[in-house]
Amino acid sequence: MTENTKVAVVTGGASGIGAEVCRYLAKDGIDIAIWDLNEDLMAEIAAEIKAMGRRVTMAVVDVSSRESIEAGAAKTRAVLGPVTILVNSAGMHSTAPLAEIDDATWNKVMAVNLTGSYLVAQTLAPDMEAAGWGRIVFISSSSIQTGSPNMAAYIASKGGVIALTKALAVELGPKGITVNNVPPGMVVTPMLKNLEENGGLGPGGAEALGQHLPVRKAGKPENIAKAVSYLCSEEAGYVTGHTLSVNGGRYMN
Numbered sequence: 154m155t156e157n158t159k160v161a162v163v164t165g166g167a168s169g170i171g172a173e174v175c176r177y178l179a180k181d182g183i184d185i186a187i188w189d190l191n192e193d194l195m196a197e198i199a200a201e202i203k204a205m206g207r208r209v210t211m212a213v214v215d216v217s218s219r220e221s222i223e224a225g226a227a228k229t230r231a232v233l234g235p236v237t238i239l240v241n242s243a244g245m246h247s248t249a250p251l252a253e254i255d256d257a258t259w260n261k262v263m264a265v266n267l268t269g270s271y272l273v274a275q276t277l278a279p280d281m282e283a284a285g286w287g288r289i290v291f292i293s294s295s296s297i298q299t300g301s302p303n304m305a306a307y308i309a310s311k312g313g314v315i316a317l318t319k320a321l322a323v324e325l326g327p328k329g330i331t332v333n334n335v336p337p338g339m340v341v342t343p344m345l346k347n348l349e350e351n352g353g354l355g356p357g358g359a360e361a362l363g364q365h366l367p368v369r370k371a372g373k374p375e376n377i378a379k380a381v382s383y384l385c386s387e388e389a390g391y392v393t394g395h396t397l398s399v400n401g402g403r404y405m406n
């Protein structure tokens with residue numbers, strides 16, 4: 154497939170890791186569709202991508218809603234053509250001890266993080282099958298590798314994403330589509346800042362916690378985006394079903 158036919162959907166592309174993925178894929182010569190709930194932030198990233206000389210579109214999409222995803226896909230195809238790369242970075246966090254998790258929160262976290270991953274992949278895989286080429290990268294979480302207190306809903310949802318990666322890698326591999334996931338470990342983004350402000354990272358926040366890691370620092374969105382860029386490349390065509398940890402050594406596969 155020639156470079157100028159590649160179109161990527163980046164969910165959660167308005168902020169943090171997703172926004173940096175938009176920048177890295179645009180640098181790789183890929184046209185970008187940003188899907189997110191935050192229209193103002195999306196517009197800012199879209200302007201950046203356009204200034205980089207790439208085609209770009211954006212759609213307000215809730216990844217937990219099939220209807221919303223189908224509308225986003227129709228808009229994206231109309232503007233940019235078929236989608237051959239999907240990076241699913243949209244996600245939500247929640248913290249509560251087991252006894253205090255309510256069903257509505259559990260279901261919402263599952264709907265956004267796990268069902269959302271399935272829905273976006275199911276909607277866009279047909280474009281990739283038609284092209285005989287595709288790349289799907291899910292953003293999971295290093296917390297599923299280490300475990301963590303008060304994060305049962307989040308960790309269970311992200312564990313499902315890793316299982317989904319393996320299931321789809323086997324199913325879609327014969328169609329030319331690779332499926333991988335990147336579990337970030339403590340990357341400084343608005344989501345992490347929010348956790349920090351709520352005291353969820355303990356005294357000193359991310360930077361203090363980072364001092365306990367082998368690399369002695371917290372991560373940056375660019376650390377994840379570069380890994381995603383690799384997994385979306387031609388050269389990564391022999392890598393599938395893989396969990397590519399980018400976590401400063403928090404957990405070693």
Ligand SMILES: NC(=O)c1ccc[n+]([C@@H]2O[C@H](COP(=O)([O-])OP(=O)(O)OC[C@H]3O[C@@H](n4cnc5c(N)ncnc54)[C@H](O)[C@@H]3O)[C@@H](O)[C@H]2O)c1
Pocket residue numbers: 164165166167168169170171188189190191214215216217241242243244245246265292293294295296336337338339340341342343344345
């Ligand atoms: N930052 C970290 O340390 C870290 C660690 C592990 C995993 N992650 C995962 O990385 C991904 C990106 O997180 P981030 O740190 O960049 O956070 P972030 O808050 O900066 O970005 C998340 C984006 O997802 C969007 N979003 C949330 N719910 C959505 C929905 N239902 N539909 C569409 N968009 C939605 C938000 O509007 C936001 O723009 C998430 O899946 C998160 O769970 C992050």
